[in-house]
Amino acid sequence: MSRATPRQPAAASEPRVRRGYFECRYGQLHVHNAIPPGGGFEEATPLICLPGAPGSGRAFGPLLGLIGRDRSVYAPDLPGYGESDAPAHTVPVADYAAAIGDFLDSMRLRVVDVLGQGTGAVVAAELAVSRGAKVRRVVLLSVPLAAAGSHAGAAVSGGPLAAAVMQYPLRERLARLTQPVLVLRPRDEWWESASALRSALPAARVLDLSDLGADLLQAAPGRVAEAVQGFLRA
Numbered sequence: 282m283s284r285a286t287p288r289q290p291a292a293a294s295e296p297r298v299r300r301g302y303f304e305c306r307y308g309q310l311h312v313h314n315a316i317p318p319g320g321g322f323e324e325a326t327p328l329i330c331l332p333g334a335p336g337s338g339r340a341f342g343p344l345l346g347l348i349g350r351d352r353s354v355y356a357p358d359l360p361g362y363g364e365s366d367a368p369a370h371t372v373p374v375a376d377y378a379a380a381i382g383d384f385l386d387s388m389r390l391r392v393v394d395v396l397g398q399g400t401g402a403v404v405a406a407e408l409a410v411s412r413g414a415k416v417r418r419v420v421l422l423s424v425p426l427a428a429a430g431s432h433a434g435a436a437v438s439g440g441p442l443a444a445a446v447m448q449y450p451l452r453e454r455l456a457r458l459t460q461p462v463l464v465l466r467p468r469d470e471w472w473e474s475a476s477a478l479r480s481a482l483p484a485a486r487v488l489d490l491s492d493l494g495a496d497l498l499q500a501a502p503g504r505v506a507e508a509v510q511g512f513l514r515a
Contacts, residue, residue, distance in 0.1 A: 294318055299343075303357075305383040306376075308366030312384070313338040313356040323403025325352035325416075326394050326417055326513065329381065331408075332356065333399020333423070334439030337363025340398070346483075348510060357384060359404065361441060373442050374449040378407040383478030385415060389502055394513050396420040398498070400446045400469035401437055410457045419458060422465040422510055423495070425478050455481040463488065463512040465505065469495035486512065 285350075303310045317324050328348060328459040334398050338356030348354050360380050361367030368376070381404065387391060390450040397405025402421040409416040425446065462485035464478060479487065486507055493501055 311364035315345035330356040330403035347506035
């Protein structure tokens, strides 16, 4: 008579959610991460999640355990935010993206997908443009693109990164994206910028989440994860 195979504890099928420090050009980069239960073998393309200022990678905490089931997910605190070291002086958006590029290089990640929220979406776009061969797909959440003009609107707030975003030619850089792009639009302060977004990204897939607000990562992480995973697997 054969013995029944013991059931694995539920926790064994869940990703391991951890934090760690990694080197970048400005010192140490604090990173929240989730690793699939299989240890990362035969997993899908890793996902980099970039938070908006003045937040940290902690904002993506509810997503890590969901998306991390089949791929590694990394959510760094951007330089100067959360627990990451700050640049010694004010730097442009391109340098924030370059610091994330340092992290990708140190981890020897050959190809990644990237998700950015708010001002983090601007850094994500710059990373995708400047590291085009390394970034496969792009998800932009709450893109701070003003309805008029080529720069982010004056309403952007959140310290030195926000100041850098206001000087960044976002519309022009978005037009240079060659990767497939998914735009998630909750009903937040950038909800009315739909026409500007569609003009800058005519080939992007835009998903309106009109019943969700700026807190959607905490209020409805399952819906966000479902939309992101569906796009990344397509």
